[in-house]
Amino acid sequence: MEFKTFVFYFLAVIMVFAALRVITARNPVHAALFLVLTFFNAGGIWLLLQAEFLAITLVMVYVGAVMVLFLFVVMMLDINLDRIREGFWSYLPVGALVGILMLIEMVMVLGGSYFGLEAMPAPPAAGEGYSNTRELGRVLYTDYVYPFELASLVLLVAMVAAVALTLRKRKGIKGIPASEQVAVKREGRVELVKMQAEKED
Amino acid sequence: MESLLQPVAEFFGPAWPAVWTLAKIVAIIAPLMIAVAYLTLAERKVIGYMQVRIGPNRVGPKGLLQPIADGVKLLLKEIIVPSGSSKGLFILGPILAIAPSLAAWAVIPFDDGLVLANVNAGLLFLLAITSMEVYGVIVAGWASNSKYPFLGSMRAAAQMVSYEVSMGFALICVLLISASLNLTDIVTSQGEGRFADMGLGFLSWNWLPLLPMFVVYVISGIAETNRAPFDVVEGEAEVVAGHMVEYSGMAFALFFLAEYANMILVSILTSVLFLGGWLSPIGFLPDGFHWLALKTAAILFIFLWARATFPRFRYDQIMRLGWKVFIPVTLVWVFVVAVWMMSPLSIWS
Numbered sequence: 001m002e003f004k005t006f007v008f009y010f011l012a013v014i015m016v017f018a019a020l021r022v023i024t025a026r027n028p029v030h031a032a033l034f035l036v037l038t039f040f041n042a043g044g045i046w047l048l049l050q051a052e053f054l055a056i057t058l059v060m061v062y063v064g065a066v067m068v069l070f071l072f073v074v075m076m077l078d079i080n081l082d083r084i085r086e087g088f089w090s091y092l093p094v095g096a097l098v099g100i101l102m103l104i105e106m107v108m109v110l111g112g113s114y115f116g117l118e119a120m121p122a123p124p125a126a127g128e129g130y131s132n133t134r135e136l137g138r139v140l141y142t143d144y145v146y147p148f149e150l151a152s153l154v155l156l157v158a159m160v161a162a163v164a165l166t167l168r169k170r171k172g173i174k175g176i177p178a179s180e181q182v183a184v185k186r187e188g189r190v191e192l193v194k195m196q197a198e199k200e201d
Numbered sequence: 202m203e204s205l206l207q208p209v210a211e212f213f214g215p216a217w218p219a220v221w222t223l224a225k226i227v228a229i230i231a232p233l234m235i236a237v238a239y240l241t242l243a244e245r246k247v248i249g250y251m252q253v254r255i256g257p258n259r260v261g262p263k264g265l266l267q268p269i270a271d272g273v274k275l276l277l278k279e280i281i282v283p284s285g286s287s288k289g290l291f292i293l294g295p296i297l298a299i300a301p302s303l304a305a306w307a308v309i310p311f312d313d314g315l316v317l318a319n320v321n322a323g324l325l326f327l328l329a330i331t332s333m334e335v336y337g338v339i340v341a342g343w344a345s346n347s348k349y350p351f352l353g354s355m356r357a358a359a360q361m362v363s364y365e366v367s368m369g370f371a372l373i374c375v376l377l378i379s380a381s382l383n384l385t386d387i388v389t390s391q392g393e394g395r396f397a398d399m400g401l402g403f404l405s406w407n408w409l410p411l412l413p414m415f416v417v418y419v420i421s422g423i424a425e426t427n428r429a430p431f432d433v434v435e436g437e438a439e440v441v442a443g444h445m446v447e448y449s450g451m452a453f454a455l456f457f458l459a460e461y462a463n464m465i466l467v468s469i470l471t472s473v474l475f476l477g478g479w480l481s482p483i484g485f486l487p488d489g490f491h492w493l494a495l496k497t498a499a500i501l502f503i504f505l506w507a508r509a510t511f512p513r514f515r516y517d518q519i520m521r522l523g524w525k526v527f528i529p530v531t532l533v534w535v536f537v538v539a540v541w542m543m544s545p546l547s548i549w550s
Contacts, residue, residue, distance in 0.1 A: 064332025
């Protein structure tokens with residue numbers, strides 16, 4: 001077996017196991033950590049495809065930022081597992097339907113013969129000096145610059161909307177604006193009083 | 202060197218590349234661990250002298266064996282696992298803390314060509330690996346099943362995610378002007394330009410055109426490593442020792458090692474990205490690893506200096522500095538650098 005194949009199966013086995021544990025782990029924090037492991041192994045598999053920019057960005061964005069915030073929320077929730085499991089049987093038909101549909105789609109894609117994948121062979125290995133980052137940057141900022149900028153604008157609007165929806169000004173809090181704190185001068189706080197020593201008589 | 206290694210390579214046969222890489226890893230990690238041990242001593246000495254006292258001076262000549270005594274003490278202590286804790290994760294926490302801080306050293310160039318993995322996406326790799334450091338703290342805090350560690354890990358999660366953003370923008374400026382993600386290329390690109398031709402290399406390094414980014418990067422680096430004055434994660438007065446409360450012995454020592462290894466990592470990265478790496482500051486002096494070591498030591502001294510000088514930030518002030526000061530500053534500077542590069546005044550053509 002070639003070393004690359006071994007690495008692929010090594011990463012893939014761990015990834016499938018971790019993905020299974022995400023949905024079977026009883027503890028939500030454990031599930032979130034298994035999801036981190038899944039992302040990490042997916043990044044490894046992308047590295048095997050010479051897509052180092054995508055692989056590292058996956059780890060950086062999902063593992064480094066998204067899942068940290070996810071954990072942040074999950075850790076603080078007091079999740080009652082029995083309450084969640086209550087509706088299991090009533091939701092099962094809907095869930096099973098979605099699951100079977102996804103299974104059929106995946107079989108069709110992976111089966112390949114339905115889509116004539118033989119006509120589209122795997123791309124040849126990239127040559128020496130190929131930089132995935134440079135290629136992606138070139139495509140994103142030349143050929144697809146308008147769709148790319150549009151997508152970033154949509155994201156920005158979503159972000160602003162999320163902030164606007166949750167922003168609230170509470171009254172009666174004791175916090176002081178930082179700008180006022182920084183602007184404090186000695187004269188505003190300390191008063192030097194000159195007075196004669198008092199004598200006791 | 203090649204002829205010397207030839208018989209050894211033949212002895213190992215096909216396993217030779219793996220063995221040789223392992224040997225290189227040991228050659229990086231072993232000096233790093235010694236540096237970490239002596240950084241703890243240096244810290245206590247520096248802070249001691251800044252507070253007009255002597256610091257440790259009892260173990261060995263001038264206290265030079267103090268770190269070894271500390272290490273032996275921690276090794277011999279019992280590791281206590283709290284009864285209500287999540288055992289697997291409790292053990293995993295310190296490992297998750299130290300693993301990224303060692304893995305990041307794979308792409309650090311120590312001299313021209315002297316690097317374990319000269320990958321094209323080196324800077325990206327560093328960003329990804331350092332962004333995983335927070336998991337050690339979070340997992341440790343949660344698995345301890347105790348209030349103070351939990352509060353500490355909450356603080357760590359929020360703080361490290363916030364400062365990563367400004368750090369990332371500072372790095373974007375660096376890779377804009379060096380047009381490469383490869384750390385060796387970033388260093389060599391700093392040795393070119395008008396000042397470098399005049400023999401004043403230190404003026405052509407990135408710190409001068411990117412001065413605001415350099416400052417932001419160093420301060421964010423201090424915040425990322427949870428060092429004073431940003432050490433609210435383990436602030437003694439508020440959350441005792443944060444995520445480390447329930448840890449003892451070697452498990453605690455691993456957190457300690459990770460923190461100091463991270464300090465050295467951030468310092469060496471600052472030297473590589475902004476201070477010209479192994480390049481010599483003046484034209485007629487030879488380049489070499491000693492310059493990188495000197496620059497790293499200087500940045501490390503700033504870490505210790507800051508700890509001895511500043512009182513701890515309040516938590517909301519830390520968040521304000523990260524989100525309301527650093528991110529706008531870095532965003533504007535990314536824009537300024539991009540415009541500067543495209544204008545006729547560009548110094549990087």
